[in-house]
Amino acid sequence: MNYGTAAYYTLGCKLNFSETSTISQSLAKEGFAKIPFEDGADVYVINTCSVTEQANKKCRSIVRKALSYNPDAFIAVIGCYAQLKPKEIAEIEGVDVVLGANEKFNITDYLGDLSKHEETTVKNEEIKHTKEFVPGYSIGDRTRSFLKVQDGCNYFCAFCTIPLARGRGRNASVTETVQKAKELAKTNVKEVVLTGVNIGDFGYGTDENFLDLIKELDRIEGIERFRISSIEPNLLSDEIIEFVANSKRFVPHFHIPLQSGSDKLLEKMRRRYDTDLYRSRIAKIKQLMPDCCIGVDVIVGFPGETDEEFQKTYDLLHELPISYLHVFTYSERPNTTAIRMDGVVPVHVRKERNKKLSILSSKKKRAFYESQNQQREIALFESSESEGMMYGFTSNYVKVKTPFNPLMINESSNIKLTELDRDGVYKIEFVEEKLETITLTN
Missing domain, CATH: 3.40.50.2300 (Response regulator)
Structure with missing residues (x-):
């Protein structure tokens, strides 16, 4: 040793x-x-x-x-x-x-x-020899843990190097993955975020799938919340959405990559959906969970993104009832098919488009937060302190703050969202009802 x-x-x-x-x-x-x-x-x-x-x-x-x-x-x-x-x-x-x-x-x-x-x-x-799946989870943050449920990717999107860096999609069985989650349940962790490269592809090539996994995880005692990280729209089935809407532990929060609002560019990117399918997923979520938080990944400046194609992306994102954006500026990556494509977008134009969507993201987030005013929720508080305040997140990912109290670290509290401050964080009131009497807003 x-x-x-x-x-x-x-x-x-x-x-x-x-x-x-x-x-x-x-x-x-x-x-x-x-x-x-x-x-x-x-x-x-x-x-x-x-x-x-x-x-x-x-x-x-x-x-x-x-x-x-x-x-x-x-x-x-x-x-x-x-x-x-x-x-x-x-x-x-x-x-x-x-x-x-x-x-x-x-x-x-x-x-x-x-x-x-x-x-x-x-x-x-060579990456083709990488076939072993090594499970694991993060520890150290008492409040939240990232549980690795999948690795690698069987998709080869035109802009992406991840399959070259991590290999083909793979995962452990549902039973093995649930066992890892049960290990976390014995710690002080209250929230578990499911993570991987393409988690919706869980079980590829077997008789198990992602829905099977989350159904079993939902039964685990000792973990208050499960949060699904990024999931491809074509793999986010109606059955998964319906399950989350009625789940005991899975929270109303999805992060769903779009990448472009142009069907022409989605095809060039080798994405496995079109904008109609994407709209239908958002509509289904909002129908069942009106207060669900929805994050979106989008790429600006992909080869062939004319002003007209970019405007389609902007208009679609403006139209959809989403909550925030992660905006990525396209950068040329070796050994990808996109690097050989015509229609290169000048770097300064890419930056301008990124700025436009970042502004839109701020407006979307503000609008979503304002829609939650006066709602009752359950907030889980973290250990960090800033200027005498502590912070937490509701199940639907609204950030809240209250004067620092060490007894509240890693504790869930019934709260009411009362005032959105200039920094975009909610001030709250504590609600006296017992935890189990509060129904999550989903």
Whole structure:
């Protein structure tokens, strides 16, 4: 067993956070105590993303920062960027080991000698050999945990490198996944977020599916809330929506990627739905859960996005009763089909379109929050404190605040939304009724 300290930095998605936590737990079993990043650890593990070029650049910056805290630290870089561009990472001064998708969960095998290496060790197999599913969940935040239910993707969208970085879609069985959730139920975690690359594809190639999974999770005692992270519109069936609407534990909150409001561009992107299907999903949700929070991913500046096609996206998003947007500016990624497409959109136009949709997102969020005024809900409060206030979220993802009280950390409270402040956070009143007498607004 080794004895030392380890620190972690995670770039990218919720799935990466879940996997970093899994790796942290494995290092702890080997005797590595987790410490804050700035405290000068013996080992730094940097879990990378490669969705955007900025994420790649951020990796270099984090390596430099780690070495500034401890010039002799052992630096391990893992994750999507490590799978896609291992040689590029190996050239970063101070990096000792680069581990691709197959090897990142075996990181302890590379920590026997923590002296700085003259040459970077690179272990990176072809992604087609990555077939093992390693389950896990994040711990450390007493309120919320990210439960990894799926990895990889069987879709090959024209703009995306994730299948190249993570391999084909895969998952554990429903029984195995539920067992992991039961482990979380024994902790203080009150909310579990289901995460993966394409979680709606759970069970692909087997006789199980995502609906089977959430039905079983809903039966677990000890977890108050389950929240579904991003799910593809073509995989978000009416049955899933109906189940969530009547669920004991699954909250009224969906994040549904759109990417474009132009059917022409959706086809070019190789998306597996059109705008009519997307509209029908939103309509179904709002019919059954009028107060449901709906987040949307959208890409601006994809090749061939003329002013007219962008306007279709803007108009559709303006029309739909959604709650907020995550706006991504298209960036060229090596080994994708989009990089070879005609109709390149100038970078300054991409930025202008991003700004327009970001403004629309702010208006949508404000309108959704205002629609919740005077509603009664259940808020789960977090541990962070800012200027004497503490914050929490309702089941339908409305952010609330109240004067800090350590006794309320990780506690669910019956509240009434009373006043939306200038920062877009709700002031609240506490309601005295028992928790079980409050019906969630779904």
